[in-house]
Amino acid sequence: MTRADPCAFAALAAEQLINGFGIAALPVDPFAIARGRGIEVVPKPSRDAGVSGMLIRVGNEFAIAYATHIDNKPFQRFSISHELGHYFLPGHIDAVIGTNGIHESRAGFTSNDRYEMEADRFAAGFLMPRHLFFPALERAGRGLAAVESLAALCKTSLHATAIRYTQCTRDPVAIVVSVGSRIDHCFMSEALKSVDGIDWIRKREAVPRNTPTFAFNQDVENVRRAVRVDETSTLQDWFGGSRSVEICEDVIGLGSYGKTLTVLYDIALPDDDEEEDEGFLIESWTPRFRR
Ligand SMILES: [Zn+2]
Structure with a gap:
């Protein structure tokens, strides 16, 4: 990409x-x-x-x-x-x-x-034309629930809708399609791609071990029966880097398609500017004594 x-x-x-x-x-x-x-x-x-x-x-x-x-x-x-x-x-x-x-x-x-x-x-x-899809997306909520409601509205598959969701949202989100322990493909939103210090998830890489998706894929029945779980993981689990940020991870089996769809969202990125502002505030509140 x-x-x-x-x-x-x-x-x-x-x-x-x-x-x-x-x-x-x-x-x-x-x-x-x-x-x-x-x-x-x-x-x-x-x-x-x-x-x-x-x-x-x-x-x-x-x-x-x-x-x-x-x-x-x-x-x-x-x-x-x-x-x-x-x-x-x-x-x-x-x-x-x-x-x-x-x-x-x-x-x-x-x-x-x-x-x-x-x-x-x-x-x-x-x-899913952007001028009709984006207003619907803004009303659709977040995560897999948003993808499901948009798919029902557009009469499109969860997979195609999830990809379109990453292309149209303003939020930092990613969708990962996996088979067993391997990532088949992944799409990241522009807001997530622009974050410094994270590794991009790539095709054919391993699904990170300590994630709900990894556990989910241990049982093929989860995929076949379209089981769904809403869990959490961290930004580092998927994207590396030094930021310890909890994120939401929704996982669903795509049935006869034989693959698993993961939606990563609610990624509250620490705002660098805010930290700087805070530092400035602390400094300005520290009394300075003239000698
Ligand atoms: Zn063709």
Whole structure:
């Protein structure tokens, strides 16, 4: 992850489209938007479990097929939005559709292919456009409860919603997706990234041992049965550094997805300026005697 986000434009493009369509309330309906453009949307079981959907071109006509082997409405809505990303983003149609007129997608933040990543970011911006998502986020509370209420509002998966939450919130928060003892991926909010003296959590690193997430992942049944725990850990457990700060750690199993979602929040960062001000106050209150 770098400061200059190469895929950010894809979410912006989606938000501009939603704005241009005059959509002023959540949830966004990708079926209706596709059909409004004359794009047929059809369910299709896939033989390849990794394929989330397809964009099909016949001449100048387009159709979207979405995989039904994953019986998950939020994921299907995300998959259709991903295909719309290929349809709307400049250069995608020519780049992704093969000579057979078909593009097979692997949506859901699992691919490292540039076009798949851009279409995923488009889908997130499309279903959770910032201008509608941010006001809802401000009313949604904190932590996993906020992610759950936003997911219900946007009809999006907990995973996609949690990622969007880190991109739109003003608070220092992070979400971590893990499998067993390994971190699969992590997203940190801008407010957390700008904190000095913390280590960024990275892919493929170990889940820190003394955290609720580590304990949770010891039992695969927790993941399968979508068990949920609200606990606490510390800033150092996850991010190193010298600050002893207790933080909230909500953990939930993502069921058949086979992964665990952790939301780290309520991170009360010691304000350096405040400490300085306090020092200044103490000094100014210390009587000084003339000799
Ligand atoms: Zn794709």
